Amino acid sequence: MTILTVNSNDAGQTLFNFIKKNFKATNLSIIYKWFRTNKIKVNGKRIKDHKLKLELGDEVKVYDSESVVKRQTEELVDFSTLEIIYEDENLLIVDKPTNLEMHSPYNICLDLMVQSYLISSNQYDIAAENSFVISHVHRLDKLTQGLVIYAKNKISLDSLLDAIKNKDKIKKYYLVKLTNNTIELGRIHGYIEYSEAEKRGFFSKRTNGKSKECMQLHRWFDEKNNILEVLLISGRKHQIRCISAFYDCPIVGDFKYGAPRNTDKRIGLVAYKLLFKNFTDHLSYLNGKEFHSKATI
Known part of the structure; x- marks a missing residue:
């Protein structure tokens, strides 16, 4: 049996997504079988509803001794060249150099540099996270220099992804x-x-x-x-x-x-420039702020 407790970065997502993110090495057909055969409990109640929204503090039990939780590995890389343009408790804006990939399973990339910085500065604890992984909010091509936004928590990630999708809150120049x-x-x-x-x-x-x-x-x-x-x-x-x-x-x-x-x-x-506007949630303090890259063209 595996016991997981929902933290602030897990709350609000569906039970199915929560299970899938924690059991990354488990085949989806097995996860579906858990729901069908009453192998999952939330706060002591057997649950078959995939779409159940989890709340902070919920206790999730999975009754399968053969499947194990697969956590993200704590891989630290050299982040000494990481150029931070802006940082607060919710997000980080960095200046990506040219010829650096955003994400790579093989090479040093911007994602790993940012994660290493946040781990080293005690802002990101992989062991304490069930499903949240620090990642970029939007991408730049490998050859493109400039500003990239990272969210530090799930609520900010959701807000920023929505802003990028709807194109009315973050202007990218x-x-x-x-x-x-x-x-x-x-x-x-x-x-x-x-x-x-x-x-x-x-x-x-x-x-x-x-x-x-x-x-x-x-x-x-x-x-x-x-x-x-x-x-x-x-x-x-x-x-x-x-x-x-x-x-x-x-x-x-x-x-x-x-x-x-x-x-x-x-x-x-x-x-070279990000302009924030029209946020009505906890990121509204960013409205009207502009951030500029230090990269030369």
Whole structure:
């Protein structure tokens, strides 16, 4: 038998998700069988309802001696180069360098650096967590520099993910250094199809039935030096990169999309500004705040 107690980062999720996150090595068919055969109790009552919402302090018992809880391993990496732009009790904003992956099962990545920092500063205790894992709220491509948000607790993660999804509370601005100034200004609307075989995206003004809708706003930040400001409305993979290539002005250094390769393997793309607005929950203190990357383009 396994006994789990619901903590503040577990509360509010369904019983099924809670069980699935704790028993990562257990086949889903076995977990479903637990529900069917009354192997799960919450606060002493046998439960078959997968969608039961858990509350703080609930005691969950799983009657299966062969399945064990699989915790995240505490893997510490060197985080000395981690650039923290802002931090409070709910979130962390960091400056990602170029050529660093957000997440990787094999290499040092931004997620591991952030987790190592929070563990070392006693802000994240893996052993005390049942289901919550520190992770990024949104992604940047490996070659893109700039600002990334991390949530420190479940309630903030839910709020920030909702803000990213609904696009009305967090505005994400990018600076893009182009190879020329033929780009279209204003509202850019179209469709992107990403090819896994070619590892690149293709932008079109019309859908082919498989492509995904995308949108962004363009204005010059420094027209003399071909530096464009982009307000991202959607967030498709390689969105800014393939839209720039569509207008025959690929990003400086972006060899994959037609620009000459830079010797330092950098591309001229920085997620340079985040603007918070319209939060009505516990993150409302962020409304009106702007955060800027220290990266150069």
